[in-house]
Amino acid sequence: MWWEGCPSTERALSELRDALSDVGLGGEEVRMREIRTDEQAAAARFTGSPTILIEGVELMAALGRGAGDEPAALNCRVYARRDGRVSPTPDPQDLRDALRAAIDREE
Amino acid sequence: MSVDIGDPAPDFVLPDTAGEGWSLRDDGTAVTVVVFTCNHCPYALAWHDRIVDAARDYADSDVRFLAINANDAERYPRDSYEAMQARVAREGWPMPYLHDATQEVARAYGAKTTPDVFVIDAAGALRYRGAPDSDYDDPTQRAAWLRDAVDAVLAGRTPERSQTPPVGCSIKWRR
Numbered sequence: 001m002w003w004e005g006c007p008s009t010e011r012a013l014s015e016l017r018d019a020l021s022d023v024g025l026g027g028e029e030v031r032m033r034e035i036r037t038d039e040q041a042a043a044a045r046f047t048g049s050p051t052i053l054i055e056g057v058e059l060m061a062a063l064g065r066g067a068g069d070e071p072a073a074l075n076c077r078v079y080a081r082r083d084g085r086v087s088p089t090p091d092p093q094d095l096r097d098a099l100r101a102a103i104d105r106e107e
Numbered sequence: 108m109s110v111d112i113g114d115p116a117p118d119f120v121l122p123d124t125a126g127e128g129w130s131l132r133d134d135g136t137a138v139t140v141v142v143f144t145c146n147h148c149p150y151a152l153a154w155h156d157r158i159v160d161a162a163r164d165y166a167d168s169d170v171r172f173l174a175i176n177a178n179d180a181e182r183y184p185r186d187s188y189e190a191m192q193a194r195v196a197r198e199g200w201p202m203p204y205l206h207d208a209t210q211e212v213a214r215a216y217g218a219k220t221t222p223d224v225f226v227i228d229a230a231g232a233l234r235y236r237g238a239p240d241s242d243y244d245d246p247t248q249r250a251a252w253l254r255d256a257v258d259a260v261l262a263g264r265t266p267e268r269s270q271t272p273p274v275g276c277s278i279k280w281r282r
Binding site: 006038078087 | 147148149150152153182183184243244246274275276277
């Protein structure tokens with residue numbers, strides 16, 4: 001899910017496709033959903049752009065690090081890289097770990 | 108509205124987190140760096156330490172840094188005046204953090220994102236506008252574009268790079 005007010009979408013999509021390839025899911029479809037209004041953000045529990053769902057499970061929640069009580073909003077989402085830096089996109093290793101966790105759930 | 112390179116930067120009086128008013132043109136400083144920023148944007152947060160380091164590095168020069176938060180705090184409570192006060196108290200900033208509650212200053216400057224950097228000379232003319240450096244994700248950049256502009260103005264030169272596209276979260280305008 002993405003919002004046009006945040007410029008991170010292209011990078012996030014590229015890193016997600018790289019992560020999919022890395023875990024052997026390079027052929028999987030990535031569905032993009034634009035969030036345009038506060039109402040849509042609330043309904044989708046969208047806490048910022050990008051928000052990535054893998055088989056319906058939010059990426060960071062899948063890793064036990066969900067958005068918690070973060071309010072839904074048209075916003076850029078704050079991620080933490082594994083070295084502690086703030087980033088507008090998830091750590092690529094987090095993407096791979098969440099994808100592998102999804103694969104394990106399916107098996 | 109917006110300001111072109113060489114144009115007079117709009118003056119303002121805005122309160123910092125202690126309630127003290129700050130004006131663009133009240134002390135004849137050689138260089139003033141105005142940074143539109145906020146509390147919740149990952150781009151602003153990623154660049155923040157580099158801007159803080161620059162403010163500290165130029166503290167003994169005739170340069171001052173003014174950070175301004177213009178985001179709509181009603182829709183984005185993490186950008187409220189109280190949240191700004193808490194952040195400054197927690198982190199100890201080397202520059203005042205000003206609240207543009209009406210968003211008039213951000214509109215007058217044509218600020219688009221957080222961060223959006225404006226470097227202004229002693230005469231009040233805009234000399235650089237844009238991003239702090241080329242990559243929010245690379246701390247080794249050290250706000251190089253901002254520093255280059257400040258150094259040029261201090262040396263009486265025209266900055267080699269006077270304008271770059273601002274990169275970050277859109278300013279959250281009131282509806």
